[in-house]
Amino acid sequence: MVKEAKPEDYKLGDEFGPLEYHITEDLVKMFSDAVGDHNPWYFESSPFGGPIAPVIILAEAYFSLLSAKLGIMSGLHTKQEAEFVNPIMVGKKVIVTGKIVDKYEKRGREYFVLEYRCVDEEGRELTRYRYTGSPYF
Amino acid sequence: MEFEAKEIRMGYELTPIKRTITQEKMNAFSAFSEVNVEPSLRVSGAFHTDEEYAKSKGLPGTLAQSMHYYAFVSEMLTAFFGEGWVRGGKLAMTFIRMVLAGDTITCKAVIAGVKKNDGNRVFLDVSCENQKGEKVAIGTASGLVNTG
Numbered sequence: 001m002v003k004e005a006k007p008e009d010y011k012l013g014d015e016f017g018p019l020e021y022h023i024t025e026d027l028v029k030m031f032s033d034a035v036g037d038h039n040p041w042y043f044e045s046s047p048f049g050g051p052i053a054p055v056i057i058l059a060e061a062y063f064s065l066l067s068a069k070l071g072i073m074s075g076l077h078t079k080q081e082a083e084f085v086n087p088i089m090v091g092k093k094v095i096v097t098g099k100i101v102d103k104y105e106k107r108g109r110e111y112f113v114l115e116y117r118c119v120d121e122e123g124r125e126l127t128r129y130r131y132t133g134s135p136y137f
Numbered sequence: 138m139e140f141e142a143k144e145i146r147m148g149y150e151l152t153p154i155k156r157t158i159t160q161e162k163m164n165a166f167s168a169f170s171e172v173n174v175e176p177s178l179r180v181s182g183a184f185h186t187d188e189e190y191a192k193s194k195g196l197p198g199t200l201a202q203s204m205h206y207y208a209f210v211s212e213m214l215t216a217f218f219g220e221g222w223v224r225g226g227k228l229a230m231t232f233i234r235m236v237l238a239g240d241t242i243t244c245k246a247v248i249a250g251v252k253k254n255d256g257n258r259v260f261l262d263v264s265c266e267n268q269k270g271e272k273v274a275i276g277t278a279s280g281l282v283n284t285g
Binding site for chain 1 (some may be wrong): 156162165166168169170171172173184193195196202203204205207208209211212216219220222223224225226227228229230231232253
C-alpha cells in the first residue's frame with residue numbers, strides 16, 4: 001500500500017531534504033523535450049562558460065522533497081514564486097532543501113507554503129522557490 | 138534573441154509562446170518530475186497520466202502540471218532577457234484554472250514598469266490562457282536589462 005500524505009502531515013517548520021540532482025545532459029534533454037524548449041544554451045554553449053540547464057528545471061523539486069518524507073503528495077498548486085540567482089551549469093550536482101514556512105486557512109480551505117532553495121556543490125545559491133498549495137483537491 | 142533597447146517601454150508585448158500540452162508531453166513531464174522520487178511513490182503521477190485514476194478522484198480528466206506551463210513562461214522570458222533572466226529573473230504566478238490534456242496554452246507578457254535604481258529591472262504582467270481565451274494562470278515577472 002502506497003503511503004499518501006494527509007493534510008495534517010504538513011507541519012509548520014518541518015524541513016525537507018537534502019535531495020541531490022545530478023544535472024546531466026540527459027536530464028536537461030528530458031526536461032527540454034517535455035516542455036519543448038530547445039535553446040542552444042542548454043546543449044552547446046552559453047555566456048556562462050558552458051551549457052546551462054533551463055533556470056526552471058528544478059521547480060518541480062517540491063514534489064520530490066515532500067513525497068520523500070510524507071508519502072505521495074497531491075492537491076491544488078495555487079501559486080509559485082521563483083528567483084533565479086545563478087546559472088545551473090550542466091555537469092554539476094545540485095542540492096535542494098526546503099521548509100514549510102506558513103500554514104493558513106482561507107475561505108474554508110487549508111493551505112501551506114514551502115520555501116525551497118537550490119545550491120550547487122560549492123554552496124553557491126542558484127534558485128529560490130516558494131510553493132503555495134492546498135493538500136487536497 | 139534578446140531585447141532591443143527600443144522594446145523597453147511600457148506596454149511592449151513580448152513574443153508569446155503557444156503550445157499544446159498533449160498527453161504524451163504530460164507523460165514526459167511526469168517522468169522528468171519523478172526522477173528523484175522513490176519508485177514506490179511514483180504512482181502519484183497518475184493524476185497527470187492516468188485518465189481513469191484522475192476521474193476516480195473527481196477530476197474531469199488528467200491534469201497538466203502547473204510547472205509544465207510555468208516553464209513556457211520562463212522560456213519566453215529567457216528569450217527576452219537572456220543573461221538578465223538567468224541571473225536576476227523573478228517570476229510569481231497564481232494558477233486559477235485547471236489545464237487538461239490537449240489544451241493549447243498561450244503565454245503572454247507585457248512590460249508594466251522599469252525601475253532604474255535596481256540594476257535596470259523591468260517588470261511585466263504575465264499570463265497563460267487556454268484555447269477558449271480563459272486565463273489559467275496570471276502573475277508578474279521581472280528581469281535585468283543591464284547585467285554589466
